[in-house]
Each structure stands twice: as C-alpha cells, then as structure tokens.
Amino acid sequence: MNEGEGRVNAPSTVRRGALGRLARNPLGLVSAAVLALIALAVLLAPVLVSQPPDASDLRHAFAGPSGGHPLGFDSAGRDIWSRLLYGGRTTLSGALISLAVSLLLGVPSGLVAGYRGGRLDGLASWIANLVMALPAMIVLLASRAVLGSTVWVLMVVLGVLVAPAFFRLVRGIVVQVRGELYVDAARVSGLGDARIIARHVLVVVRGPIIIQIALVAGIAIGLQAGLEFLGIGSGDTPTWGAMLNEAFQNIQRSPALMLWPGLALGLTSGALVLLAGALRDVLEDRTGGGSGRARRRAVPVPAAAPVPADTVPADPADAASADPAAAAAEDHGPAGRATLLSVRGLAVGYRLPDGSDREVVHDVDLDVAPGEIVGLVGESGSGKTQTAFSVLGILPEGGRILRGGILLDGQEVVGLPERRRRALRGGMVAYVPQEPMSNLDPAFTVGSQLVEPIRVRLGLSRKQAVQRALDLLSLVEIADPERTFRSYPHQISGGMAQRVLIAGAMSCEPRLLIADEPTTALDVRVQAEILELLRRLQREHELGVLLVTHNLGVVADLCDRVAVMREGRIVETGTAEQVLHAPADPYTRTLLEAVLDHVPAREPWQPRKVVVP
Known part of the structure; x- marks a missing residue:
C-alpha cells in the first residue's frame, strides 16, 4: 500500500484504535461481554430451552432444578429458564422500541432547535416542557385503557414521553456549541448547516447521548417491568416484570423465584450504564490520534489544483461590462479602480428586549481592490469585527444589517439568501480568524x-x-x-x-481575504513569520486583503491603505503613509501617540502593470 492510500484509510485506523482501547478497558470489556451473553441467550431461546414458556404442569409446581430445567419451575409448573429467556425477548424488544422512538424524536429536534434558535427553539422547548410535565405512569395506564395492553404500543407511548429528555440534553449542548469559533469557521468555509450539524455539532453531543441512551434504556426496562409487576401489562406474555409479579405472590413459599428476573433486570441495566461510560471515554479519548511516527517525504510546492468552472469568480472587468451593479462598484473604488469589496453606508444593530435596535456600526464606507491590503484599525469595541462579520454574513445572534450595501465583486450581498451567500464564502471571500486554537x-x-x-x-x-x-x-x-x-x-x-x-x-x-487580528495570540517572532506569509500569498495570488487589527505596527508593515474606526464610525481613510505620518483626525493622532516604536509605512500600493505583447 502506498503512502497516499495510507492517508485515505486513516479514519478506519482510528476506528480500529477505538475498538482496541475499548477492549483494554476492564469495565467496558466485562459489561460488553455480559450484554452480549444476555442478547445471545435471548435470541437463541428456542435452541436453549426444552419446552415453551407457557407450557404448564401443576405436578411440577415449585419443583427444583432437574435435567433440561436448570432453574426449576414456578407456581404454575412452567419452566423458569424458558420464561426467563422468552421474557427477555419481550422486555428488551420493548425497551429498544421505546429507545428508538425517543431518539428519533428527541435528538434531531434538539439539534435543529439548538442550532437554529429563535421561534423554532421556543416552540420546540414549549412542547418538550409540556410532555415532561405529564406523569408517565398515569399516561401509560390511560394508554393501556384506550389502546389495549399490547406491550409494543405502551413502549411507543413511553418513547414519546421520554423524548424530551434527549431533546433538552442535546439542545442545551448545541446552544453552547453553536457560538464556538470553529463552528463560525466552518460556516465561513462554505459548509451548509446540515453538514456543520452532522460534523461539528453532533460529535460534541455523542458522548452525553450515549450515557442518556443507557439511562433511558434502563428506565424503559424498569417502567415496563413495573407495569407488569402491578399486573397491568400484556397478559400471559412472558416478561421479566410478569415473573416478578408471580414471584412476589408466592414469596413466602419460594423466595428464590424473585432471584432470576431480578438478577436479569439488574445485570442488564448495570451493564448498559458501564458500557455506555466506557464507550463515551473511548470516543472522547484522542491522546493517540497523532502520536505515531509520521513518515517524512518532500512535498512539492503546489500548482493550483483544477477548480470547477462554476466556483471560479468572473473577472471583475468582464463583470463590470455585463452588470451595471459591477460598473457602479468600479466607480466606488479608490482612484477609479475596480473593487473586490465595496461597503457603502453600512449600519449594524442588535435587537434589544423592548424591540428597538442598538446601532453599533454607523454609515461605514470601505473599499478593497485586487492586490491591495487595507487595514481597518481601531481600539477594542470600535466596530471593526462587526464590520468584517457583516461582509461575511456571520453576525452573532441578534445582530443584523440595518441599512447600507455590501458589494462583493459587484454582487450585492445584503439581503441575499443564505444559500447563495454561502456559495461566496470560501471561494470569492475567505476568512482568517484570531485565536487559532479556538477556530479548529x-x-x-x-x-x-x-x-x-x-x-x-x-x-x-x-x-x-x-x-x-x-x-x-x-x-x-x-x-x-x-x-x-x-x-x-x-x-x-x-x-x-x-x-x-x-x-x-x-x-x-479566494480573491478576497478577511484577516481578523491574525497575529494577536502569537509571540513576536511568530507574528513576523505570519505577516511575511500573508504578504507573500497576497503578492503571489493578487489577493485583496482586509486586515482587521488594532496594531499600528502591523499596519505600517503590511497595509497599503488604512481606515481608522472609532465608536462604530470611520473617522479617517488614506494611504498608510498619509495616515501614519500626517494623521488628520485627533483620534488617529491619539492612537499613534500610544505606539512606542515608530515604524515607517510600507510603500503605497501600485496596480500591476500589464505588458501587451
């Protein structure tokens, strides 16, 4: 197998490693073995027993173990071993039905409600709270009276009653995860909501879901046994709960009858919980993910990979000639140049509890041309990141664009449907966030x-x-x-x-790169390396770059033009040399006075000259 094939098959290697870690976990191994033995015995009941579970012979009532009857007989002369295995079929099947119904109802609704939020979340939470308020045992008794005593029907009803437990668990975790930076990074890369939920969100809730599955399965088994113990179950059908009922009625004469169904219930529930805990630990353990020695080889400097035609943005000059909006964008650009990004009159606000909006960005105008690095500078809270997020379409919950327009390569994106806006992310515009570890x-x-x-x-x-x-x-x-x-x-x-x-x-x-404080969390030496990398990529790929930063040293080293922002407004715009050496606004002078090192600005950006043969 060659090296490329080894990399492609890496996920299967990880899965095999997980199974190996489970096999090395004593609790997980023992509990899995116990559950496997119980499941095999129940499935092979017709082979392992010598008579049907309902075959009765009063001459053998309360008789002890004998050949072919290892556990003896009950009060009706029925084989306890046969009833135990066939009863396990009914009890465990009912629990699986209840568990499947609760999972199908609770997990998807919790994922969607937690991720989407808003009115959908409110409605789903109200329904879940209503169902949870219902007394389960009373509802089951009423369902039996209306729907009959069939155990499968009662287990479906129980699954509906238990589903809110999965909903609330999953929703609570997803509400916390949806604000994580790596979820925003996945959204900016162009992934859809369904793929983000399946890939980045579901993996976070799988551990708690596994534990909840064990608990819910135990509850389903216990409630079913409780109904049968009370004598309101499925009649003559053998179950572990019915065996407990029969044993309790004869406890003074033969107390040992309580042992076998009780032991089966206890072992099954305990093994489920222990196995769930072991599985959760194995899935969450990633200490061995990259510990193996990787084989080194020289990797060539890439040639651009072939990109499908539908993902390559049109040339701005062609777009301008065919689209009046693009032509308007050209007019907005600095010095009459075509623009990749043109922001006009942008205002961003957040909805307050009283229904009004608190405006945090006010009438911002901003342009970025191909091959140009524009710095958006200001202190913390000045609105820089809110402006960048508006361009990307990833404003935090409650935020919205109140007015103004944003043109990306001549296309208006304010009010654009999410599906079409997603198509621009990753291809037309890309994002480099701050706090790199939190965005992975x-x-x-x-x-x-x-x-x-x-x-x-x-x-x-x-x-x-x-x-x-x-x-x-x-x-x-x-x-x-x-x-x-x-x-x-x-x-x-x-x-x-x-x-x-x-x-x-x-x-x-991408043609436009938005870098939000890309060096904030790094030391000085690494900062210099990252800035040099950005400069090289911008030069080699003719990128337009919007650099969001508060560091004037970075601006002097990297930027062609600068827009200074204060309290949500652009207070000064110009070339880096103009703004850093001859600032016009008092706020810009205040920022410069706070800088200890006086670094000269880089040479102004010049458009690439095209040589016509």
Whole structure:
C-alpha cells in the first residue's frame, strides 16, 4: 500500500484504535461481554430451552432444578429458564422500541432547535416542557385503557414521553456549541448547516447521548417491568416484570423465584450504564490520534489544483461590462479602480428586549481592490469585527444589517439568501480568524478539517482533496505537512494552527481575504513569520486583503491603505503613509501617540502593470 492510500484509510485506523482501547478497558470489556451473553441467550431461546414458556404442569409446581430445567419451575409448573429467556425477548424488544422512538424524536429536534434558535427553539422547548410535565405512569395506564395492553404500543407511548429528555440534553449542548469559533469557521468555509450539524455539532453531543441512551434504556426496562409487576401489562406474555409479579405472590413459599428476573433486570441495566461510560471515554479519548511516527517525504510546492468552472469568480472587468451593479462598484473604488469589496453606508444593530435596535456600526464606507491590503484599525469595541462579520454574513445572534450595501465583486450581498451567500464564502471571500486554537474543532484532525471544505467546495475526490490539503500545508511553510495533517489541534503550536487556518482560507482560491487580528495570540517572532506569509500569498495570488487589527505596527508593515474606526464610525481613510505620518483626525493622532516604536509605512500600493505583447 502506498503512502497516499495510507492517508485515505486513516479514519478506519482510528476506528480500529477505538475498538482496541475499548477492549483494554476492564469495565467496558466485562459489561460488553455480559450484554452480549444476555442478547445471545435471548435470541437463541428456542435452541436453549426444552419446552415453551407457557407450557404448564401443576405436578411440577415449585419443583427444583432437574435435567433440561436448570432453574426449576414456578407456581404454575412452567419452566423458569424458558420464561426467563422468552421474557427477555419481550422486555428488551420493548425497551429498544421505546429507545428508538425517543431518539428519533428527541435528538434531531434538539439539534435543529439548538442550532437554529429563535421561534423554532421556543416552540420546540414549549412542547418538550409540556410532555415532561405529564406523569408517565398515569399516561401509560390511560394508554393501556384506550389502546389495549399490547406491550409494543405502551413502549411507543413511553418513547414519546421520554423524548424530551434527549431533546433538552442535546439542545442545551448545541446552544453552547453553536457560538464556538470553529463552528463560525466552518460556516465561513462554505459548509451548509446540515453538514456543520452532522460534523461539528453532533460529535460534541455523542458522548452525553450515549450515557442518556443507557439511562433511558434502563428506565424503559424498569417502567415496563413495573407495569407488569402491578399486573397491568400484556397478559400471559412472558416478561421479566410478569415473573416478578408471580414471584412476589408466592414469596413466602419460594423466595428464590424473585432471584432470576431480578438478577436479569439488574445485570442488564448495570451493564448498559458501564458500557455506555466506557464507550463515551473511548470516543472522547484522542491522546493517540497523532502520536505515531509520521513518515517524512518532500512535498512539492503546489500548482493550483483544477477548480470547477462554476466556483471560479468572473473577472471583475468582464463583470463590470455585463452588470451595471459591477460598473457602479468600479466607480466606488479608490482612484477609479475596480473593487473586490465595496461597503457603502453600512449600519449594524442588535435587537434589544423592548424591540428597538442598538446601532453599533454607523454609515461605514470601505473599499478593497485586487492586490491591495487595507487595514481597518481601531481600539477594542470600535466596530471593526462587526464590520468584517457583516461582509461575511456571520453576525452573532441578534445582530443584523440595518441599512447600507455590501458589494462583493459587484454582487450585492445584503439581503441575499443564505444559500447563495454561502456559495461566496470560501471561494470569492475567505476568512482568517484570531485565536487559532479556538477556530479548529478539537474533535477532528487538522487534515480532516482541511479536506472537508475542499471536497464540498471543489467537488474533488477524497484522495485529490488529501493531496491538495498536504500541498496547502507546504504552501504555508509547515515543515512536516504529513505529521501536521494527522495531528489534532492540541498537538500543534499556536503559530502552526494559524498557518493551518491560512491554508484553509486559501484552499478554494479566494480573491478576497478577511484577516481578523491574525497575529494577536502569537509571540513576536511568530507574528513576523505570519505577516511575511500573508504578504507573500497576497503578492503571489493578487489577493485583496482586509486586515482587521488594532496594531499600528502591523499596519505600517503590511497595509497599503488604512481606515481608522472609532465608536462604530470611520473617522479617517488614506494611504498608510498619509495616515501614519500626517494623521488628520485627533483620534488617529491619539492612537499613534500610544505606539512606542515608530515604524515607517510600507510603500503605497501600485496596480500591476500589464505588458501587451
């Protein structure tokens, strides 16, 4: 097998490793063995017993063990071993039905309500609270009276009653996870909501769901046994609860009759809980994910991978000639140049409890041309990030654009449906966030997180996407791309994580890059390396870059033009040399006075000259 095949089959290796860790867990191994024995005995009941469970012979009432009857007989002369195994079929099948119904109702609704929020979340939570307020035993008794004593029907009703437990568990976790930075990063990369939920959200709730499954299964088994014990179950059908009822009626004459169904109930419930805990620990344990020695090989500097035609943005000049909106965008651009990004009169606000809006960004005008780096500068809370998030369409919950327009390559995106806006992310515009470690999902390897958007956006096969991801890691100057590809985020440094995020942003050949404080969490040496990397990528790929920062040293080193922001407004715009050496606004002078090192601004941006042969 070649190296490429080894990388493609890495997930199966991880699964085998998980099974191996489970086999090395004593509690997990023993509980799995107990459950397997119980399941096999129940399934093979016709083979393991010598007579049907309802065959009665009063001459053998309360008789002890004998050949073919290892547990003896009950008060009606029926074989206890036969009734125990056949009763397990009914009891466990009923629990599985109840569990399946509760999972199908509770988990998807909890995922969607928690992720979407808003009115859907409110309605779903109200329904869940209403169902949880119903007394389960009384509802089951009423259902028996109306629907009959069939155990399967009662277990479906029980599944509906238990579903809110899954809903509330899943919803509570998802509400916390949906605000994580790695979820925003996945959204900006162009992944749809369904894929984000299945990939980045569901993996977070799987551990608690496994534990809840064991608890709900135990509750279903216990409630079913309780109904049968009270004599209101499914009549003559053998179940563990019916056996307990019969044993309790004869407890003074033969107390041992209580032992076998009680032991079966206890062993099953206990093994379920122990196995669930072991499975949860195995799935959440990622200490061995990238610990193996990775084979090193030279990875060539990438040539641009073929990109499907429908993902390549049109040339701005052609768009301007065919689209009046694009022509208008050209007029807005600095010095009459075509613009990748043109923001006009942008206002952003957040809805208050009284229904009014608190405006945090006021009438912002901003332009970024191809091959130009524009710095958006201001202190914390000045509205820089809110402006960037508005361009990307990922404002936090409650935020919305109150007025103004945003043109991306001549296309108005304010009011654009989410599906069409998602098509622009990753391809036309990409995002490099701050806090690199928080923007990588700790549940997946670095390579997995790079490959997924490439496959979705570019339609490449897994093997092609893996190779492109390795090439991108080489492009951002990571010394050992294969090792980094196989590592989890906690196994790499902050500087390397930032390089990974830049590689992800460049994965689908964007034309506009929005970098939000890309060096804030890094030390000085790594900051310089990241800035040099951004400068090289911008120069080689003719990127337009909007750099959101509060660091005037970064602005002097990297930016062509600067827009200074204060309290949600642009107070000054100009070339980096003008703004840093001859500021016109008092606030800009205040920012410059706070800088200890006086760094000269870089040379002003000049459009690339086209040589016509």
